[in-house]
Amino acid sequence: MAARETSLRISTGIAGLDDLLHGGLPPERLYLAQGHPGTGKTTLALQFLFEGARRGERVLFIALSETRDELATVAHSHGWTLEGIEVFELSTAQQNRPGEQNTLFLPSEVELNEITQVLLAEVDRVKPARVVIDSLSELRLLSQSPLRFRRQILALKQHFIGRSCTVLLLDDILSNTEEAQAHTVAHGVIELEQNAPEYGAERRRMRLVKVRGVKFRGGWHDYEIDRGGLRIFPRLVASEHKGDAKHTPFPSGLPGLDKLLGGGIDRGTSMLIMGPAGAGKSSISQQFAAAALDRGERAAIFMFDETVETMMTRSAGIGMNLRGAVEAGRLLVRQIDPAAMAPGEFTNLVRDAVENQHARVVIIDSLNGYLNAMPEERFLTIHMHELLTYLSQKGVLSILVMAQHGLMGRMESPLDVSYLSDSVLLLRYFESQGSIRQAISVMKKRTGAHERTIREFAITPEGLRVGEPLVDFHAVLTGVPTYTGKEMPMLREGDGG
DSSP states (O other): OOOOOTTOOBOOSOHHHHHHTTSSBOSSOEEEEEEOTTSOHHHHHHHHHHHHHHTTOOEEEEESSSOHHHHHHHHHHTTOOOTTOEEEEHHHHHHTSOOSOOOSSOHHHHHHHHHHHHHHHHHHHHOOSEEEEEOHHHHHHHHOSHHHHHHHHHHHHHHHTTSOOEEEEEEOOOSSTTHHHHHHHSSEEEEEEEEOOSSSSOEEEEEEEEETTOOOOOSOEEEEEETTEEEEEOOOOGGGGOOOOOOOEEOOSOHHHHHHTTSOEETTOEEEEEESTTSSHHHHHHHHHHHHHHTTOEEEEEESSSOHHHHHHHHHTTTOOOHHHHHHTSEEEEEOOTTTOOHHHHHHHHHHHHHTSOEEEEEEEOHHHHHHHSSSGGGHHHHHHHHHHHHHHTTOEEEEEEEOBOSSSSOBOSSOOGGGOSEEEEEEEEEETTEEEEEEEEEEETTSOOOOOEEEEEEETTEEEEEEEOTTEEOGGGSSOEEOSSSOOOOOTTOOO
């Protein structure tokens, strides 16, 4: 293969894969894509060839395990046709085999040599810039030994040298060392994987095992097969998105809450709102979104626990009319199904909201649902760290909602991410004079001073209310405080701010 500058790339036809490769594949090399059936190898290969055809290149699909009709069915499922792609079937190679009987060599040896010669003759006839061979399993079976299989792959590689051709080999993942024969010969290896969780849709992920002489983003990356091909969601690396965001104040619009927070939360920071079910966590987070909308800014809310319509109805019932902002495109509200969406796809949605829709506050409601979207619990903290760092560098206020187990007294959290957040807002129920009341306090704020008082909090039809500090109560956070004052001050509708 002719020498090329390492900076030269050709697109794979898949935006996410090009991003992992920092622009695409080095041309005129031999690559291997491997995975179990159902991981999308053929779809990936078709996208690779369609991209070449779109650029006016001649492209060739050598089908050793499928017929042209089967390949056309795959293309049709994505809304494509095979127009612009030369397809060569194994049955064509078999028809071109000599008919005389062989008595000196093993039939498989003769068949392998004959098929290889016919395939290479087809390559010389078409003179393609891109070739896909699907799949190496057929050649491996005919080779019958790892040594002969390796020599066959080397022979293919040698044939393409100097022909200005980029080759993509497809192969199944094996449980033995035979797959290493193709690994060592190929210039790059793409591995596709499919996992079936105990509940929900299957999850797919991929990684670049190697690409010689090229810097690429390693690790596992989620992807999905949708109508239109593979959609790869590159793993978020916050260090690649550094910015010079200024941490200016972001008031909530509620005077009492802003006093409690020492003037409000700073942009480019994260706030965790914790508390039992029904205490007002979502309402407070939406108050920050409403405040942003009032200032002419945009916001995004990602909900794991309730439907969009339920959220709209609930917010309207406490004086927040968010429907108009949604219809105007200033507020993005997205319901997330953790059983159907991979973490990488969710991160991609957040990035799109920030970079393309210019959201200045991002709300994740809740981390409990987000946790269910993760394949393994221990990865959530690392995943959240990268996401929060990215949002901070973009100057975005990120608000995380987490429901704690229990209603009064001792509360337990499903996981501890409080140390990742710059601020922590705590909600609690407490009992007083036969009534259930709510309290709010700030447990942490890294970027400035805040009140250390505990204030009463109420949700009314006119909106959220934050009262004066509960100075005459003792042990409010236990849920059963004692009152030492003379008069019982209680929030009423229209009180507070």
